[in-house]
Amino acid sequence: TAGFGxxxxxxxxxxxxxxxxxxxxxxxxxxxxxxxCGKDDFALWYITPILTxxxxxxxxxxxxxxxVPMSPQRVTNIDGHGATIxxxxxxxxxxxFTMSFTVDDKLVGVKCVLDDAGxxxxxxxxxxxx
Numbered sequence: 001t002a003g004f005g006x007x008x009x010x011x012x013x014x015x016x017x018x019x020x021x022x023x024x025x026x027x028x029x030x031x032x033x034x035x036x037c038g039k040d041d042f043a044l045w046y047i048t049p050i051l052t053x054x055x056x057x058x059x060x061x062x063x064x065x066x067x068v069p070m071s072p073q074r075v076t077n078i079d080g081h082g083a084t085i086x087x088x089x090x091x092x093x094x095x096x097f098t099m100s101f102t103v104d105d106k107l108v109g110v111k112c113v114l115d116d117a118g119x120x121x122x123x124x125x126x127x128x129x130x
Contacts, residue, residue, distance in 0.1 A: 008049045016046065016064050019107065053103075054083055058124065061100040061107075069100075084125035093118045099129075 010026040013019060025032050025047060037043050046069065051058040060078070062069030077088035087099070093116050098109045101124060112129035114120050120129045 010047050010049045011059055012045050012047045014043060014045055016061075016069070019061065019102065051080060051085065053080065053085055053124065056104050057102075058085065059102045060085075060087075061102065063097055064100050084123055086124070087122040089114065089120045089122060089129070091118055 008026060009024070012023045012025040012032055013021065015021075023032060026049075032045065034043065034045075044067075046061075048059045048061060048070075051060070060070065062071075063074070074089055074091060075087055076090055077086075079086045079088075089099070089112060091097070091114050093114060095114045095118070096111065098111050099122055101108045101110070103124075108124075108127060110122055110124070110127050110129060112120050112122060122129045
């Protein structure tokens with residue numbers, strides 16, 4: 001769970017480019033079936049919890065251009081309260097990147113620029129970093 005707490009019902013996927021196909025994962029009845037592979041045809045799975053915000057299904061994808069899209073070095077806190085999800089982000093001062101989500105199966109990208117202290121807060125409902 002990459003340091004983000006106990007596993008909840010989630011979705012797993014292999015292709016960061018197409019974000020799919022999605023596979024339910026995370027309960028005793030939802031095992032992730034893996035195919036045999038080797039060093040030249042390896043499989044890399046990504047897993048994201050299924051969240052609900054104002055009745056909408058939200059999947060946090062993270063930085064799609066990274067091998068580890070949701071690193072605890074980048075995302076230091078995720079706070080779901082009321083009408084939004086806020087994420088505390090860290091990195092190099094002035095660093096620019098895009099955090100991605102799906103909201104009711106539609107891809108959303110939020111561009112972020114870290115402040116002089118190397119921090120920002122992403123508000124999913126407002127689709128902005130500040």
